[in-house]
Amino acid sequence: MLPWAGRVRHGRFDFRGRHCELPVDLGAHAIHGVGLALPWQVEEHTPTRAVLALRLPGDARWPFGGSARQCIEAGERHLRLTLTLSAGEQAMPATLGWHPWFPKPDALDFRPERYYPRDAEGIAQWPLRDPPPGPWDDCFVNREPVLLRRGGQCLRLSSDCDHWVVYDEPAHATCVEPQSGPPDAGEEAERGHRWITYAHGLTAATGSAMNGKPLAARVQVIAHRGASAQLPEHTLAAYARAIADGADFIEPDLVMTRDGVLLSRHENEISGTTDVAAHPEFAARRTVKRIDGVAVEGWFAEDFTLAELKTLRARERLPELRGTAHDGLYPLATFAEIVALAAACGRRVGIIPEIKHGTYFRGIGLPLEDALLDALAAHAYTRAAPVEIQSFEVGNLQYLDRERRRRGMTNLRLLQLLGEPHEQPYDLAAAGGTLDYAAMMMSRGLREIASYADAIGPSSRALLPLTPDGRLGAATTLSRDAHAAGLEVHAYTFRPENAFLPPALRAGDDAQRNEAGSLAEIRAGIAAGMDAFFTDDPAIGRRAVDGT
Template sequence: MNGKPLAARVRVIAHRGASAHLPEHTLAAYARAIADGADFIEPDLVMTRDGVLLSRHENEISGTTDVAAHPEFAARRTAKRVDGVAVEGWFTEDFTLAELKTLRARERLPELRGTAHDGRYPLATFAEIVALAAACGRVVGIIPEIKHGTYFREIGLPMEDALLDALAAHAYTCRAPVEIQSFEIGNLRHLDSGRKRRGMANVRLLQLLGEPEEQPYDVAAAGGALDYAAMMRPPGLRDIAAYADAIGPATRAVLPLTPDGHLGTATPLVSEAHAAGLEVHVYTLRPENAFLPPALREGGDPARRHEAGSLAEMRALLDAGIDAFFTDDPALGRRAVDERGVGEK
C-alpha cells in the first residue's frame, strides 16, 4: 500500500507549534502554526503541582524557560530520576500554575534558531491552547502527547483521566479531531477504555515508537522484554491496533539513509501498518541543515534553513504512503501536501 495513504487526508501536524519560528509550546507558536495551515497542533503535556495540564516537552524546564534567572526559585533546583534517567534542574511538579506563569519561554535550540524571542511569551496551559484553537475560525485538530506518564502517576499526578476530563469540559474538543499520543502502552490502553466508556468518538489514539532497541518506559519499569522493534513487526502492529488508531515512528523507520546520506528505499513499515488497520504519522521534519539527510543539505552551516531539502524529504515520505507528519515548519508541510495533491484522496 506504499503511495496510498490509509487516511482520507494526509495531515500536517505542527510539532509543538510553528517551532522553527517561535519558542515551542507557546500560544504564539500555535497561532503561527494555525495561520500557516496546520491541520493539527501538538501540545506536549506535563503536570503542575496543583494538577494543571501544562504544555512543555519535559517536566524539567531549565532549558526552555528563564526559571534559572528567578532568584525566588533558586532553592527549587533539585535532582530526580525521570523515566529511569537522572535529571537535575527545576521541575513543573514543584511549582503551582501561578508560579509557572511568572516565567517566560526560551528557545530550545538557540544555536540554530537564535534568541530573539526569548522572554516574550508565558507558558501555556492545555486549556488555553484549546481555547485558541476554538477561536481560530476553522477546525484545527489537537494532538496532545502525555509525557512521562508512569512518572507522573507514581508521584500522584496522573494525567490520563485529567486529560479526558479536560477534553469533555470544552465544547470544541467534544467535536473537533483529537488524537492522544504516548510512547508508553499502558496509558493508551487505559485511554482506549476511557474514550469508549465516555462515548468520545472524536478521540483517537497514537502509539509513538522510539528507536528499535528502546522500550516503552512502562514496560521497562515493570521488567518486561517488549521493545519498539517488536512493536514495529506485523504481530506487534496487530497488538497496537487493538487499542490505538495510528503509530508514530521516526522518519528513518520509514525512509532509512543510504551509506552516502541519501534517502533509501522505503521499509515495509507503512504497508504493514496499513494492513493492520493503523495509520502512520511520522516525526519530525525540520528545515535546518542539522536535521536534514546529508544529501539534502545546502552548505556547511548546521543552522542554515534549506527549504528545498526539507520539501524533498516531505515529498519522499508522502510517496511512501504516510498518513500524517509532524513538522516544526507547518507552512512548508502545507506546501508539500498541497502541491502533491495528497490533501484529499
Template sequence: MSPVIEKPLAARVQVIAHRGASAHLPEHTLAAYARAIDDGADFIEPDLVMTRDGALVSRHENEISGTTDVAAHAEFASRRTTKTIDGVAVEGWFTEDFTLAELKTLRARERLPELRGTAHDGLFPVATFAEIVALAAACGRTVGIIPEIKHGTYFRNIGLPMEDALLDALAAHAYTRAAPVEIQSFEVGNLKYLDGERKRRGMANLHLLQLLGESHEQPFDVVAVGGALDYAAMTTPQGLREIAAYADAIGPSTRAVLPLTQDGRLGAATALVRDAHATGLEVHVYTLRPENAFLPPALRDGDDLHQRNEAGSLAEMHALLDAGIDAFFTDDPALGRKAVDGRGASAGK
C-alpha cells in the first residue's frame, strides 16, 4: 500500500456517480441515477446540453447518435448534419435541433455496448435536469448534484446560453436551494461568471469545479479568443492560485494525480494534490471504471479487456485515497462506496 502523502481537505471523501451508475445502466438515464443513489453515491452527475426550445437535458454530448436510437427514427433522418463543436467537425444528430417533446420520443442506448452489453437499450427516455433534481429530492436522503455544462461557448454562440438557465433551474426547486450542488466546466469564463452570480444571488450551497484536460489542451473559451492559457499552466502553483479565486475544486484525470510507470504500474503521486490543497482547492478526480480496459495494466485481471475487475478498480481507488483526493467520479458508485467506507473502517482500527 502506498503511504498517505496528503490528507483530503474534505471532511469526508465524496463518491460521485459518473453519469449515474453507468457501469450497470445506460448513462444519464433516471434509472442509472436511481441505482447510483441506491448504491450509496454522495453526488450524481448530469452532463447538460440544451434543446432547441431551451430545456436542459442530460447527455454527455449534444450529438446523440451514440447514446439514443435517433438513427432509427425515419421522421428525423433529415436532421442528420455536420457541425463544428469546439473546433472539431462532428456528424450526427444534435439536441439543439430538437424540441424537448421530440427528444422525449427517443430512447437511450448503451454508449459502450462492446463492454457493457445492450440489454437495456430502448428502455429509458432522455432525462431532463428538472427530472433529475426531482428524483434526488424524493430519494429520502441528501444527495448532491454535480452538473457539468457541456460546450458552454458553443451553446452561447448559437443563442442557447446554459449558465443562467442552470442557475434559474437550481433556484426554482427547494431541494437545490439547500442541497449540495457543484457546477463543473472545462471552460474558465463561465465559471468566473457563475462565481459572480452565486455571490450576487446568495447561493451559499453552490460550489464550482474547474475541470482540467490534458496538459497540452486548452479550455475552448480560451481557444475561441486566441488565448494562450493551457491546462499545464493551470496546474502550476500560480495557476492553481488563480483558479482558487473563483472555484472551490479542480477536476483532473486520475493520471494527473497518479501517473503510470513504464511497466504499467501506478507511480508515485504528483505534487498536484498537495499544491491544490495549499491554495484551498479540493481535488475531485475522474474517472474510475471497473473494466480491465480502463485500469492500469498492472491492475488488470487477465488479458480480456472486457472483463469486469472489481479488485483492480478498488486498488486504484485506494491508491487515489492514499494520495489525499477529496472526491472521485466513478461509473460504479457501489464500488466507490466500498472503497471509501472500507478505508474509513481500516483507519479506525
C-alpha cells in the first residue's frame, strides 16, 4: 500500500496549502494507494531474492510523482519484505504498508496498546481508546510481533511500523496489515498523526529487515571472566591478560564469603573452578543447598572465610577444551583486588560486575547490592571509571537504579541480563510472578527495562538465530527494538573454540581454536546492532571491532 495506506476520506486532503482530490475506488473513499494497481518492474531476481521498482504517476491518481522499490527475500524459515518510497521533484505526503491475507488461523495472538474507533463512514478517529474484543476491522497502535497459529504451526509477523490494521471478520481469512500511519492520515494531521512528509529526493523505508546501527559510539569489548579462553577464569592473571589484549571492560562475577567479602566466582558452588575437593580439611563442608530453586551439591563460598578461600587455587572450568596446564597456579581474587588491578594498568578500563544469585544471598543475610555499591564508592578509580552492574534478576537492578541516583553515582550504568525465553528472573519467580524473559524481550518489556536500566544482555542467539543447516540466520528485531526503547545491547558470549561456534563456521575438532570462525560470528553480531559483547578471548574481540 503506497503512497497512502487505508482510506482517504472522499479522496480529499490538503497538503502545504494545496487541495488534492484522488479518484475514489471504495464507495466514497480512495483506498490503499496506487501501487497495488500499477505494474512493477523487476530489477533483480534470484531463487531467494527479488527487487521490484515502480515510478509513481504525476497525474490525478497521485499528483506528486516519486518512486518506490520493494525487496522480497526468502530464507529457510522466514520471508522478509522491505518497502522503500522516495520523493521526486516535489515534496509529498505519504504512508505505506502491506495488506497480506492469511487463511483463517486457529488462534490470533495480537495484543495492541490502543485502537482508533471508526466513525459512521468507517474512518479511523481520535481519541484513541482501549482495544475492544474482536472481531475487528480496525487500526491499532501495536509494537509487538503478531502470531498466527494454525494446524500446529506458528507464523510470527514483525515490523518497524507501529500501526497495524487487523481485519478478521471473514470466516475464511484474516488480514494483518502493518503500516507507517493510520488510515486517512491527512485528516489526522491536525491531531498530531500526520502523513510523513518527504522532501525532494528524500527516501525512507519500512519493513522487517532493518536492525539499525549500534547506539554506542564505539562497540565495546567485554572480557568475559577475564581472558578466560587463555587462563583460568576470574583470576588476576586472566584479567591482566584481558587488559593487555585490549578489552574495554573486564567482567567479574560476584558472590560473598562468610565474612562478607566480595569474591569473584561465577557460582557460589566452587568445586568446578577450584581445588577445594583436594583439601581434606574442608571435606566436611561438602553439602547440598537449594540455589535459585535448584538442588546443588558441593562446597559453597559463603561457608568459607576469605582467609580459607585464599588457600585454594583456581582450576580450568573446561579442561576438555582448554587443558589443565594452568591448574593450581593462581589464587582466587576478590573484587577489591580486581579494581586495584584495573586502577594500576595505565589506561581507563571499565568494570562490569555481575551480581550472582541476589535473592539467595539476600535470603541468607549476605546481600550483595549495598556491599557492591559501598565497594565502588570506596575506591577513587571506581568513582570515576565506567562501571556497569549486571543481573539476571529485576528487583535488585531497580533498587540499584534508585540508589545510584540517591548517591549521585553518575558513572554507574545498569545491565539487565536476559535468559532463555521460557525462563524467569528468579526474584520474580520466587515471588509468584509470571513475567518471563520472552515478554521482557518484547517492545513493551524493553520499555519497562529502560525505566531502570541502560542496556540489555541477551544471548547471541537471541540476536542471530541459527538456520536448520547450522548457519547464522537473519538477525531478529531485538537490537532494533531495544534501541528504539533507548537501550544498548550487550550480547553474550562469544567463544573461540569450534564447540561453541555455529556448525557452518567450524573447522576442525571441538577443542580446536577457530579464530576466523569467531571473528565472523562477532562481526555478524556487530552488523546485527550489538553495542558491546562478552567474549572469552578479548584479543579476537578487539580484532573484530578494529577490523584487523
